[in-house]
Amino acid sequence: xxxxxxxxxxxxxxxxxxxxxxxxxxxxxxxxxxxxxxxxxxxxxxxxxxxxxxxxxxxxxxxxxxxxxxxxxxxxxxxxxxxxxxxxxxxxxxxxxxxxxxxxxxxxxxxxxxxxxxxxxxxxxxxxxxxxxxxxxxxxxxxxxxxxxxxxxxxxxxxxxxxxxxxxxxxxxxxxxxxxxxxxxxxxxxxxxxxxxxxxxxxxxxxxxxxxxxxxxxxxxxxxxxxxxxxxxxxxxxxxxxxxxxxxxxxxxxxxxxxxxxxxxxxxxxxxxxxxxxxxxxxxxxxxxxxxxxxxxxxxxxxxxxxxxxxxxxxxxxxxxxxxxxxxxxxxxxxxxxxxxxxxxxxxxxxxxxxxxxxxxxxxxxxxxxxxxxxxxxxxxxxxxxxxxxxxxxxxxxxxxxxxxxxxxxxxxxxxxxxx
Numbered sequence: 001x002x003x004x005x006x007x008x009x010x011x012x013x014x015x016x017x018x019x020x021x022x023x024x025x026x027x028x029x030x031x032x033x034x035x036x037x038x039x040x041x042x043x044x045x046x047x048x049x050x051x052x053x054x055x056x057x058x059x060x061x062x063x064x065x066x067x068x069x070x071x072x073x074x075x076x077x078x079x080x081x082x083x084x085x086x087x088x089x090x091x092x093x094x095x096x097x098x099x100x101x102x103x104x105x106x107x108x109x110x111x112x113x114x115x116x117x118x119x120x121x122x123x124x125x126x127x128x129x130x131x132x133x134x135x136x137x138x139x140x141x142x143x144x145x146x147x148x149x150x151x152x153x154x155x156x157x158x159x160x161x162x163x164x165x166x167x168x169x170x171x172x173x174x175x176x177x178x179x180x181x182x183x184x185x186x187x188x189x190x191x192x193x194x195x196x197x198x199x200x201x202x203x204x205x206x207x208x209x210x211x212x213x214x215x216x217x218x219x220x221x222x223x224x225x226x227x228x229x230x231x232x233x234x235x236x237x238x239x240x241x242x243x244x245x246x247x248x249x250x251x252x253x254x255x256x257x258x259x260x261x262x263x264x265x266x267x268x269x270x271x272x273x274x275x276x277x278x279x280x281x282x283x284x285x286x287x288x289x290x291x292x293x294x295x296x297x298x299x300x301x302x303x304x305x306x307x308x309x310x311x312x313x314x315x316x317x318x319x320x321x322x323x324x325x326x327x328x329x330x331x332x333x334x335x336x337x338x339x340x341x342x343x344x345x346x347x348x349x350x351x352x353x354x355x356x357x358x359x360x361x362x363x364x365x366x367x368x369x370x371x372x373x374x375x376x377x378x379x380x381x382x383x384x385x386x387x388x389x390x391x392x393x394x395x396x397x398x399x400x401x402x403x404x405x406x407x408x409x410x411x412x413x414x415x416x417x418x419x420x
Contacts, residue, residue, distance in 0.1 A: 023174070023398055024295075024323060024396055024398060027049065027321065027323070027324060028324065028327070030049070031049075031051065031321075031324050035309060036050060036051050036052040036054075036055060036307075036309065036324075037049075037050050037055070037307050037308075037309035037310055042179070044179050044180075045178055045179050047316065047317040047318060047319050048301075048312045048316055048317070048318045048319070049318075049319045049320075049321060049324075050307060050318065050319070050320050050321070051320060051321040051322075051324035051325045051328070052324075052325055052328060052353075053325065053331070053350045053351060053352040053353045054307075054308070054352075055307060055320055055325075056320060056322075056325060056352040056353075056355055056359060057351070057352045057359075058305065058307065059297065059299065059318075059320045060320075060352070060355070060358060060359040060360035060362070060363075061352075061359065061360040061361075063305055064360060064361070064362070065303075066301065066302055066303040066304075066305050067299040067300065067301060067302060067305075067318070068087050068299060068300040068301075068302050069084065069085055069086070069087055069091070069299065069362075070085050070086060070087055070300070071085070071298055071299075071300050071317070072181065072300075073177070073178075073181070073298070074171055074172050074177060074185070075172045075298075078168065078171060078172055078192070078235070079232055079235060079236050079239075080228070080232045081094075081228075081229055081232045082094075082232040082233055082235065082236030083095055083098065083233055083236055083237075083365075084236050084240060085236075091362075094233060095362075095365060097219050097220060097223050097225075097233075098216060098219065098220075098233070098237070098365055099365060100219060101148070101149070101215055101216040101219065102365055102366050102368065102369050104368050107368065107369060107372045110144075110148060110369075110372070110373075110376075111372075111376050113144070113147055113148070114144050114373055114376045114377060114380075115376065115377075115380050117140060117143035117144050117147060117155075118140050118144075118377050118380055118381065119380075120143060120155050121136050121139045121140050121143070122381070122384070122385065125385070125412050125414075127412075127413050127414055128411060128412075128413060129411070129412055130390060130409050130410065130411050130412075131409070131410055131411075131412050132407040132408060132409055132410075133249060133250050133253040133254075133387075133407070133408040133409075133410055134246065134250040134403065134404060134405075134407040134408050135407065137245075137246050137249030137250045137253070137408075138242065138243075138246040139158060140249065140377055141241075141242040141243075141245035141246045141249065141373075142154065142158070142165070142242045142246075143155060143158075144242075144245070144373060144377075145237070145238060145241040145242040145245070146238070148215070148216070148369075149215060149216040149217060149234070149237055149238070149241070150202055150206075150215065150216065150217045150234070151213040151215050151217070152202060157198070160194075160198070161194075161195065161198055163191060164191040164192070164194040164195040164198070165195065165238075165239075167187075167188055167191035167192070168188075168191060168192060168195055168235075168239060169239065169243055169399065169400045170188075170399070170400075171185065171188050171191075171192065172239075172400050173398075173399040173400050174398055174399070195235070196231065196235075199231050199234050199235060199238075200227060200231060202217070202234070203217070203221075203227050203230055203231065203234075204227075206218065206221060207221065216237065217230070217234065220233055220234075237366075239400070240366075241366055241370075243293070243400055243401045244293040244294060244364075244366075244370060244401055245293075245370055245373055245374065246401070246403075247291065247293040247401040247402055247403050247404075248284070248287060248288065248293060248370070248374050249374065249377065249378070250403065250404050250407070250408045251287050251290070251291040251402075251404055251408075252283060252284060252287045252374070252378060253387060253389075253408050253410060254389075254394055254404045254408045255283070255286075255287055255290070255338050256283065256387070256389075257387065257388075257389025257408065257410060258338070258389065259338055260389075262283065262338070262340060263387075265279055266279055266280055266283060266382060267382060270379045270382050270383050271383065277375060277379055278344070279340065279344075280375060280378060280379060281343075281371075281375065282340040282341065282342075282343040282344050283340045284371060284374050284375065284378070285340070285343045285354075286338060286339060286340040286342065286343060288356035289326045289332075289354060289356065290326065290327070290338060291323075291396060291402050291404075292322045292323060292326060292355075292356040292402065293356070293401040293402055294322065294356075294357075294358070294364075294401060294402075295321070295322055295323040295398065295401070295402040296319050296320070296321050296322060296323060296398075297319065297320045297321075297322065297358070298317070298318075298319055299317070299318050299319075299320070300315075300316075300317060300318075301313065301314055301315065301316045301317070301318050302314060305318070322355055322356065322358075323402070325352075325353060325355065326353075326354065326355075326356070328353070331349055331350065331353045332349070332353075357370070383415070384414065384415055385412050385413065385414060385415055386412070386413040386414075386415050387410045387411070387412060388410060388411040388412075388413075389408075389409075389410055390409040390410065390411065392406075392409055394406075394408065
């Protein structure tokens with residue numbers, strides 16, 4: 001039975017919005033009092049919100065054909081025919097072309113490249129310098145994704161593409177366009193055009209090469225796709241592939257900085273082992289639980305959907321919340337607390353209760369790559385630098401991904417002690 005949102009709850013949600021400076025506060029308030037199925041009561045914007053394992057199974061698996069990924073919003077405007085915003089056979093065709101570069105068998109070959117790109121960023125650090133790991137984590141993730149997908153060393157291109165990429169991410173982040181779809185989007189055109197030109201140049205250069213690199217870009221070219229469709233897939237994977245890793249890097253440092261006892265144990269592990277880091281893996285998993293980069297899924301309902309608590313009519317907008325699912329106290333003990341050990345003690349959670357990369361046939365294509373990347377980059381950084389959190393306040397910001405704002409400020413010092 002669907003529960004109604006009372007005026008009192010509306011006021012509590014509004015207070016939570018001001019307190020947390022994020023829509024996550026009101027969502028948590030409504031989830032606590034109303035349950036796993038509710039409708040946001042804003043005139044002109046009243047999407048349904050669902051969460052929990054059963055809802056995730058419906059959305060991602062059993063009833064997924066009743067939903068459309070393609071929405072009338074800036075994400076679709078930006079990505080055009082990108083794999084993330086297409087449905088049916090078109091999506092399946094594009095995804096099939098992309099799976100080979102991300103196959104788990106390919107991951108070991110990326111390790112040296114990931115470390116080399118990380119060292120380009122850390123080479124600019126000075127002992128005692130305060131570094132924003134949200135910013136420098138983005139640089140690392142950007143360099144890695146460019147090299148992986150396009151065989152492009154983008155180190156010298158960062159000054160040229162940095163602001164266009166940030167503006168592109170801002171363009172698809174939640175904003176007033178949610179309430180007024182046709183609101184003028186001033187200030188974006190130049191940046192979006194610059195990023196487009198950069199990607200089209202990469203395509204043109206590759207088409208002229210005699211010796212072809214067997215990578216993501218070449219798969220698209222060999223498939224006979226047009227430059228425009230290739231651009232759409234490149235931009236989709238560039239934004240989705242690096243922005244999610246950026247958030248994961250930054251939140252991991254934020255949580256380790258706030259929990260020095262866990263950081264000390266992780267340091268012992270990475271100093272004493274080579275390649276296998278179970279505690280670090282659990283830290284990454286717990287970070288993804290608390291702060292899943294893609295924290296909410298956005299769908300259009302093409303055919304009426306029925307949940308235990310109520311129905312969603314065709315034509316409505318629906319969100320399924322990974323964030324709320326990951327913090328459901330009915331599933332997770334001490335759900336709001338950072339506890340990497342929860343992934344080590346063998347306790348089983350219901351299927352679809354942990355979905356940082358989505359699930360079902362459209363689960364994130366780069367899930368294994370992203371986790372391997374995090375393990376390699378974080379282990380390398382922790383082995384070679386001491387990180388001291390400055391203790392500044394951090395809040396979760398709902399952008400294209402869930403980011404720590406205003407950043408994660410860490411004092412970095414080169415580690416010189418023996419780790420033998």
